[in-house]
Amino acid sequence: MTDIILEMRGITKTFPGVRALDNVNLKVREGEIHALMGENGAGKSTLMKVLSGVYPHGSYEGKILFKGQECQFRDIKQSEQLGIVIIHQELALSPYLSIAENIFLGNEKSRYGIVNWSDMIVGTRELLRTVGLQEAPNTPAGQLGVGKQQLVEIAKALSKKVKLLILDEPTAALNEDDSENLLQVLKEFKKRGLTSILISHKLSEITRVADSITILRDGKTIETLDVGRDKVTEDRIIKGMVGRDMTHRFPHREPNIGETLFEIKNWSVYHPQYQERKVIDGANLSIRRGEIVGIAGLMGAGRTELAMSVFGKAYGKRISGSLHKNGKEITLPSISAAIEHGIAYVTEDRKTYGLILIDNIKRNVTLSKLGKIARRSVINDNHEVVEVENFRKKMNIKTPTILQKTMNLSGGNQQKVVLSKWIFTDPDILILDEPTRGIDVGAKYEIYTIIHQLAAEGKGILLISSELPEVIGMCDRIYVMSEGVITGEIAHEDASQEKLMKLMTRMEASEDAISR
Amino acid sequence: MQFLVKMFRNNMRQYGMLVALALIMILFQILSDGILLRPLNVTNLILQNSYILVLAIGMVLVIIAGHIDLSVGSVAAFVGAVSGIMMVNWSMPFWLAVIVSLALGALIGAWQGFWVAYVRIPSFIVTLAGMLMFRGLTMLVLKGQSIGPFPETFRNISSGFLPDPLGNGELHLMSIAIGLGLSLILIWNEWRIRKTDLGYQFDVAPIGIFAAKVAAMVLVLNIFIYVLARYEGIPNILIILFFLILIYTFITNKTVIGRHVYALGGNDKAASLSGVKTKRVSLYVFINMGVLAALAGLIFAARLNAATPKAGVNFELDAIAASFIGGASMSGGVGTVVGAIIGGLVMGVMNNGMSLIGLGIDWQQGIKGLVLLLAVAFDIYNRNKAS
Numbered sequence: 082m083t084d085i086i087l088e089m090r091g092i093t094k095t096f097p098g099v100r101a102l103d104n105v106n107l108k109v110r111e112g113e114i115h116a117l118m119g120e121n122g123a124g125k126s127t128l129m130k131v132l133s134g135v136y137p138h139g140s141y142e143g144k145i146l147f148k149g150q151e152c153q154f155r156d157i158k159q160s161e162q163l164g165i166v167i168i169h170q171e172l173a174l175s176p177y178l179s180i181a182e183n184i185f186l187g188n189e190k191s192r193y194g195i196v197n198w199s200d201m202i203v204g205t206r207e208l209l210r211t212v213g214l215q216e217a218p219n220t221p222a223g224q225l226g227v228g229k230q231q232l233v234e235i236a237k238a239l240s241k242k243v244k245l246l247i248l249d250e251p252t253a254a255l256n257e258d259d260s261e262n263l264l265q266v267l268k269e270f271k272k273r274g275l276t277s278i279l280i281s282h283k284l285s286e287i288t289r290v291a292d293s294i295t296i297l298r299d300g301k302t303i304e305t306l307d308v309g310r311d312k313v314t315e316d317r318i319i320k321g322m323v324g325r326d327m328t329h330r331f332p333h334r335e336p337n338i339g340e341t342l343f344e345i346k347n348w349s350v351y352h353p354q355y356q357e358r359k360v361i362d363g364a365n366l367s368i369r370r371g372e373i374v375g376i377a378g379l380m381g382a383g384r385t386e387l388a389m390s391v392f393g394k395a396y397g398k399r400i401s402g403s404l405h406k407n408g409k410e411i412t413l414p415s416i417s418a419a420i421e422h423g424i425a426y427v428t429e430d431r432k433t434y435g436l437i438l439i440d441n442i443k444r445n446v447t448l449s450k451l452g453k454i455a456r457r458s459v460i461n462d463n464h465e466v467v468e469v470e471n472f473r474k475k476m477n478i479k480t481p482t483i484l485q486k487t488m489n490l491s492g493g494n495q496q497k498v499v500l501s502k503w504i505f506t507d508p509d510i511l512i513l514d515e516p517t518r519g520i521d522v523g524a525k526y527e528i529y530t531i532i533h534q535l536a537a538e539g540k541g542i543l544l545i546s547s548e549l550p551e552v553i554g555m556c557d558r559i560y561v562m563s564e565g566v567i568t569g570e571i572a573h574e575d576a577s578q579e580k581l582m583k584l585m586t587r588m589e590a591s592e593d594a595i596s597r
Numbered sequence: 598m599q600f601l602v603k604m605f606r607n608n609m610r611q612y613g614m615l616v617a618l619a620l621i622m623i624l625f626q627i628l629s630d631g632i633l634l635r636p637l638n639v640t641n642l643i644l645q646n647s648y649i650l651v652l653a654i655g656m657v658l659v660i661i662a663g664h665i666d667l668s669v670g671s672v673a674a675f676v677g678a679v680s681g682i683m684m685v686n687w688s689m690p691f692w693l694a695v696i697v698s699l700a701l702g703a704l705i706g707a708w709q710g711f712w713v714a715y716v717r718i719p720s721f722i723v724t725l726a727g728m729l730m731f732r733g734l735t736m737l738v739l740k741g742q743s744i745g746p747f748p749e750t751f752r753n754i755s756s757g758f759l760p761d762p763l764g765n766g767e768l769h770l771m772s773i774a775i776g777l778g779l780s781l782i783l784i785w786n787e788w789r790i791r792k793t794d795l796g797y798q799f800d801v802a803p804i805g806i807f808a809a810k811v812a813a814m815v816l817v818l819n820i821f822i823y824v825l826a827r828y829e830g831i832p833n834i835l836i837i838l839f840f841l842i843l844i845y846t847f848i849t850n851k852t853v854i855g856r857h858v859y860a861l862g863g864n865d866k867a868a869s870l871s872g873v874k875t876k877r878v879s880l881y882v883f884i885n886m887g888v889l890a891a892l893a894g895l896i897f898a899a900r901l902n903a904a905t906p907k908a909g910v911n912f913e914l915d916a917i918a919a920s921f922i923g924g925a926s927m928s929g930g931v932g933t934v935v936g937a938i939i940g941g942l943v944m945g946v947m948n949n950g951m952s953l954i955g956l957g958i959d960w961q962q963g964i965k966g967l968v969l970l971l972a973v974a975f976d977i978y979n980r981n982k983a984s
Contacts, residue, residue: 415874416871416872419872420872426870428870435870436864437859437860437864437867437868438864439863439926440930444856444860448871448873451853452853455853458854459851460853462851463793466797502871
């Protein structure tokens with residue numbers, strides 16, 4: 082039995098209103114590749130932030146033992162000194178600095194503050210050889226592809242004398258060749274005795290390279306599987322990730338579904354910067370009156386991109402395909418045109434895209450359709466106050482006054498403001514992108530109730546969510562996306578987390594999933 | 598009392614600045630042995646600061662939208678120069694020259710707005726370039742010389758006063774009459790607002806406090822006008838300023854485009870996803886700034902009675918300082934027209950007061966810089982405490 086290099090014992094981490102980690106245990110053996118798996122929001126990234134000192138000692142409960150020694154990291158620097166290095170999902174390279182400068186950033190080879198460039202170049206060459214990257218050390222990092230940047234990150238980690246390498250979804254943005262290459266590099270390092278923790282959604286990768294797998298769900302450790310001993314299959318992992326319990330987290334609803342309201346036909350979108358990259362590929366989708374339609378998919382599957390490209394071309398280039406409302410084709414060249422046509426898009430990240438945080442509730446709610454409270458473009462303040470007060474009562478926004486700045490509201494109340502804002506535009510179709518992310522259970526239930534009411538009023542709802550229980554609990558019909566392709570469509574009765582997970586991790590659309 | 602405390606706390610910024618302005622005025626009134634508030638000096642104060650206040654109105658809108666405009670001084674100089682050529686060299690009628698000048702300002706604003714909004718070059722850079730370009734153009738069209746004198750009618754914009762058909766020479770009765778008329782309008786308007794608020798069943802101030810507030814406003818207004826009437830009466834430029842403040846306060850508070858400017862500066866991504874045509878709004882804000890910069894240029898040329906290549910130097914800094922002292926936020930989305938005016942007056946009263954007590958330009962500059970820093974620090978401190 083090999084030694085345990087890292088043990089995390091009873092880690093509990095709470096944020097206001099949310100318990101992100103609940104008594105989590107993790108044991109990593111020296112020299113293995115340990116996979117950490119779980120749905121979005123299961124607590125993987127939080128756990129790794131605790132480990133690397135992003136959340137300092139004292140802000141969580143529990144113990145971290147590294148090589149048998151208890152660690153109390155106050156910041157990332159301290160954990161890095163012990164050789165624990167984390168590579169984040171969003172790469173942290175400075176695009177205008179060279180590879181060499183990036184690798185030794187904050188840790189330059191110098192004497193008396195004067196950089197020794199030859200030392201750094203030589204060092205960089207050696208490191209690049211180790212990770213199998215053939216690039217000149219003075220190439221700007223921004224000129225490299227994502228896959229190569231990932232390798233530079235690893236080289237950077239190696240330069241810090243890494244003992245435990247943590248990779249947060251390293252292959253999420255990579256194509257298959259690059260992913261394969263990266264995994265080979267990891268296996269190579271394993272042979273030399275480097276331990277790594279790999280966070281990934283891609284089941285096929287995990288089953289190929291991991292030695293053991295720890296599964297998290299809802300902030301709890303579910304189990305640790307030993308790939309050598311246990312019989313580990315993809316189905317086995319999925320079962321662990323999604324769990325079995327489906328309690329009464331959703332209000333009751335009797336769907337009353339009418340005729341087709343909105344259709345997206347053969348919709349394709351290209352990336353705004355990398356114009357050869359197809360982000361959405363031939364998507365077909367329909368929503369009927371009073372229907373709640375879900376889109377499930379992993380991060381990067383293209384759900385938000387699909388929604389935003391439909392919503393007045395707010396995302397993407399070279400958009401092709403057609404939109405139909407009530408059977409008639411419509412074009413939505415701008416966001417205001419989309420709003421005019423009764424389409425509302427409740428954005429994913431309410432703080433960045435949804436709200437004007439320095440403005441009050443009143444101004445946020447009315448912004449998208451000021452015309453409703455104005456005559457000849459002059460706003461009727463009193464009328465506005467009355468309208469917004471109505472929303473405050475109807476949506477149960479907890480605030481002393483509608484003149485409260487939205488930055489001072491809790492996540493749930495902020496979300497209610499964003500929903501109010503879009504309901505204020507009198508939409509026929511509401512696209513809700515992760516409407517319950519980061520809000521507590523009570524507020525979630527309220528938001529679900531609001532969504533049910535909207536459907537009951539005959540509106541069409543498109544619900545994008547990363548939480549599978551939510552998609553299954555709320556939706557009449559679910560589309561599943563993976564890598565920009567709709568890989569399947571499942572009716573509420575047939576939906577199970579296992580089925581969805583399979584379609585979500587599938588690369589190509591299969592015939593049987595498409596044909597109903 | 599409770600209501601008063603609440604009212605004050607909710608409007609900390611605006612009242613804070615007003616109180617600061619009042620304190621500064623009292624300070625210099627004492628230090629200057631009562632010269633500051635003499636009719637002649639008050640009139641001068643208005644004439645001296647009018648063009649900065651006009652610029653501050655445009656600048657605060659630019660800043661609310663999340664941009665900055667460093668070119669306004671040069672634009673004002675350029676438009677002043679062109680107006681000089683039109684009126685003095687070409688003998689163009691003054692009204693036509695004014696219209697052409699304002700249109701030229703709009704064109705310049707559109708040029709800068711185009712680069713900012715559609716090419717997405719940061720406004721700091723676009724307007725820094727504009728500052729150099731239009732200064733250069735000014736010198737070019739004037740060939741390094743001053744042009745003057747301007748026709749009388751044009752000079753009246755910034756040095757004329759309201760005529761007084763009723764007057765006896767001692768007191769400007771026409772001004773007093775206007776002051777009383779405005780008082781009536783003010784009372785009626787406050788009463789009307791109160792009645793609609795009551796109609797909507799909103800909270801309103803108790804009748805006693807309401808009466809006291811309106812009485813105070815009427816009193817300040819009439820004292821101010823009385824002081825002016827003791828000299829030559831209401832200056833023409835004050836009438837222009839009055840309408841500008843009225844119109845822009847209305848636009849920022851009451852209109853859809855006003856809301857869109859705030860939304861753009863507050864969070865341009867969220868604004869754009871809410872259907873605000875963010876590029877177009879940016880363009881409009883710069884066109885507006887161009888027109889107001891042109892107006893300021895005309896006022897300055899009229900006051901100097903000459904178009905000079907050195908006109909408008911550092912105007913942009915005064916206008917920007919006025920906006921920030923008046924509570925605008927560097928990151929956009931926050932600020933008021935009235936605040937910028939108060940900020941401009943704070944600077945103006947300090948300039949004037951310090952000159953009166955004989956402080957040199959060296960001390961003046963230093964103290965003004967310190968006041969700008971402290972005013973914004975106070976503002977940020979308050980905001981952090983609030984959240």
